[in-house]
């Protein structure tokens with residue numbers, strides 16, 4: 001039997017299998033990040049993978065709409081897989097109107113995007129993120145940004161940066177400069193760092209900017225400023241906005257993360273739903289953003305009809321793990337019990353139950369492997385202690401325990417093994 005063709009043995013393009021050695025490092029991230037969100041008073045949410053296509057597309061922006069996994073179900077409904085968790089959260093809050101505000105929710109779950117697969121880009125990936133809904137306060141901005149910092153730190157990032165910008169600020173800047181093609185210009189600025197400066201300039205000119213304006217704009221976005229200077233910078237364009245940033249800075253200070261933050265006018269972000277602060281996180285030398293977020297004060301109103309300010313962030317978990325070189329392997333079993341006889345099998349199963357009750361992970365050999373084969377299996381799949389129970393051992397009321405790491409063997413009385 002030839003079995004499956006080679007290409008069918010691999011997951012569908014852009015998808016990844018997580019065998020135990022890949023799954024456990026991810027699970028560890030889930031535990032770390034969830035614990036952090038919980039410690040900030042956030043509670044976890046989960047929603048269906050499948051959403052009404054209309055809900056997904058309503059405020060996704062042109063680029064994302066093209067990336068939606070779209071299909072009709074058997075009843076002909078137009079549906080799609082969620083591409084982030086912000087949209088489903090906004091939908092949930094559009095009918096759970098009684099949920100006390102501000103809402104603090106977090107998630108660690110899969111999302112899907114029909115993106116071009118490449119390094120750091122998958123079609124199915126995990127996002128960890130939070131949504132803080134129902135507050136306009138600059139303190140809410142500070143809390144979410146600080147929480148993103150703490151998440152990167154919890155994951156093990158030492159050198160990282162959060163680059164921040166403001167959609168309103170950008171509008172004011174372009175307005176002041178007399179630049180009309182706002183959307184197109186923002187899309188071009190989003191390419192900064194990904195294409196050469198000369199090409200950016202050419203694109204800006206094509207968008208209708210005169211030489212001088214294109215140069216001035218590129219100069220403005222060229223160097224990120226320390227976050228501490230953001231208030232002064234924005235107040236040159238809009239006093240209220242400057243005031244807002246003074247408040248954000250004041251609220252960020254006690255979190256001790258201000259030094260990790262920069263004002264970077266090249267941060268534009270693709271998703272159409274952002275209305276104010278936008279930010280992206282970068283780790284070490286890793287080129288792609290590991291996370292992003294911002295304020296979306298109109299999205300929930302679009303679903304519920306009720307004006308509800310909100311903001312949040314999402315971290316791409318696989319990307320963060322790649323950037324931090326987090327790999328690993330499956331955790332070892334505590335015990336692999338090898339019974340040599342039918343009588344020993346009974347003892348093995350009983351012993352396994354008792355050990356499991358103590359919280360140990362225990363596998364009992366199924367009787368098809370020789371002792372040598374079972375030892376090899378245990379070594380390959382990671383086992384701490386290999387327990388042998390034979391006729392002789394039963395007569396003596398003992399088991400033989402082999403420490404798989406130290407390669408030592410001891411006899412332990414059955415009555416004492418639970419204390420072993």
Ligand code: AMP
Pocket residue numbers: 084113115120121122123125127271289290291292293314315316317318319320
């Ligand atoms: P976004 O809101 O689009 O910036 O997505 C938030 C985060 O999700 C990004 O910063 C990435 O870390 C991650 N992400 C986005 N698209 C992908 C993808 N195709 N594959 C893996 N991670 C992704």
